[in-house]
Amino acid sequence: MTELVDLADVRAARELLAGVTRTTPLEPSRPLSATLAGPVWLKCENLQRAGSYKVRGAYVRIARLPAADRDRGVVAASAGNHAQGVALAAGLVGTDATVFMPVNAPLPKVAATKGYGARIELVGNTVDESLVAAQTFAERTGAVFIHPFDHPDVIAGQGTVALEILEQCPDVQTIITGVGGGGLVSGMAVAAKALRPDVRIVGVQAASAAAFPPSLAAGEPVRLPAFATIADGIAVGRPGEITFSHVRKLVDEMVTVTEEDISRALLMLLERGKQVVEPAGAVGVAALLAGAVRVRTPTVAVLSGGNIDPLLMMRVIEHGLAAAGRYLRVTVRCSDRPGQLASLLTEIAGHRANVVDVEHQRATPHLRLGEVEVALSVETRGVEHSDTLISALRASGYQVVLTPGT
Numbered sequence: 001m002t003e004l005v006d007l008a009d010v011r012a013a014r015e016l017l018a019g020v021t022r023t024t025p026l027e028p029s030r031p032l033s034a035t036l037a038g039p040v041w042l043k044c045e046n047l048q049r050a051g052s053y054k055v056r057g058a059y060v061r062i063a064r065l066p067a068a069d070r071d072r073g074v075v076a077a078s079a080g081n082h083a084q085g086v087a088l089a090a091g092l093v094g095t096d097a098t099v100f101m102p103v104n105a106p107l108p109k110v111a112a113t114k115g116y117g118a119r120i121e122l123v124g125n126t127v128d129e130s131l132v133a134a135q136t137f138a139e140r141t142g143a144v145f146i147h148p149f150d151h152p153d154v155i156a157g158q159g160t161v162a163l164e165i166l167e168q169c170p171d172v173q174t175i176i177t178g179v180g181g182g183g184l185v186s187g188m189a190v191a192a193k194a195l196r197p198d199v200r201i202v203g204v205q206a207a208s209a210a211a212f213p214p215s216l217a218a219g220e221p222v223r224l225p226a227f228a229t230i231a232d233g234i235a236v237g238r239p240g241e242i243t244f245s246h247v248r249k250l251v252d253e254m255v256t257v258t259e260e261d262i263s264r265a266l267l268m269l270l271e272r273g274k275q276v277v278e279p280a281g282a283v284g285v286a287a288l289l290a291g292a293v294r295v296r297t298p299t300v301a302v303l304s305g306g307n308i309d310p311l312l313m314m315r316v317i318e319h320g321l322a323a324a325g326r327y328l329r330v331t332v333r334c335s336d337r338p339g340q341l342a343s344l345l346t347e348i349a350g351h352r353a354n355v356v357d358v359e360h361q362r363a364t365p366h367l368r369l370g371e372v373e374v375a376l377s378v379e380t381r382g383v384e385h386s387d388t389l390i391s392a393l394r395a396s397g398y399q400v401v402l403t404p405g406t
Helices: 007-017 030-036 054-063 067-072 081-093 107-115 127-141 152-168 183-195 212-218 241-250 259-271 279-290 310-323 340-350 383-395
Strands: 026-028 040-044 074-077 097-101 119-122 174-178 200-206 253-257 299-303 327-335 354-361 371-379 399-402
Touching: 007 054, 007 152, 007 183, 026 152, 030 040, 030 279, 030 299, 040 152, 054 081, 054 152, 074 081, 074 127, 081 097, 081 107, 097 107, 097 127, 107 119, 152 183, 152 241, 152 299, 174 183, 174 279, 183 200, 183 241, 200 212, 200 279, 212 241, 212 253, 253 259, 253 279, 259 279, 259 310, 279 299, 310 327, 327 340, 327 383, 340 354, 340 371, 340 383, 383 399
Parallel strands: 040 299, 074 097, 097 119, 174 200, 174 299, 200 253
Antiparallel strands: 026 040, 327 371, 327 399, 354 371
């Protein structure tokens, strides 16, 4: 049996973190409160030092190392947030850090990790492959491996998030957060269940990278054969042994969300909450918006990280607009005669839709002589507006084909 972290461990971690981490704000969410017909709050760990909750567990783990271990340095593997947390913590403690990251790790996260003083090694296509490389490095050099989630000190450090939530929202009924390897949800469940056994703890995973549901069904950690998601911070192929034991005993429910759900949540947080959040940090909100879980309010959703690549943000915003029916990509086939494009654009404008870009094609093999194809990106006010526009175009004699994904 794996020995579980307890409340005393979490409280001791909080004492160690005093003056190191921030007590992040708890902000109300009007859109989510309206959706759930009850108070919903956002725990803004995206505003934590290094941009995520990860520094909590990393600092506790490194600060507790004996001096001889610190002298050998530390090594970690991460897609970004744990990397930054370890790099920052190592610098504060005064030890060297080497971090292995996937070759496709977001460039801002790589740059930030370097900025905190760590040496970077880009190895593998997934965090799991980087983990293997980091463990090999530790065996070869004697550096201490700092696991991103599967260690009692890390779990205790992450659990301090729940202590803050319970103080900031004493009547909380549900805490919901994203789950990758399970360190955050395990630590929060330890603290919350010890102080308020009635509080429900809900974990959320990206459906295309969800290792916990099959693991819980099997009664042991199970490795996914393949996984991929825009939520790179929770793209973990197998739960940890220690975190699995915590989740199985203390977490009330584990649900999944789609990539479209995540995109929609990011868009809402940016537009309505004025919060810059990375995909992994938004999955709890995604589950609430999508109705993937039924919760009691007051509910607190943890925004676990805010380190998002600006290029990814641009793609996610476009995807989120499309998922919400506010960004329409269509191809319209019509006759190739003077004024036809102007007529098409006028009709679209008449329905108060905004054309973002236009591509005019005459030399496509499947077009008949005298036909032209116009590819359009159009901003609309939602699904109903999009449907009305498409119906009107077709009624006017245009052949309209929706681009896949819209």
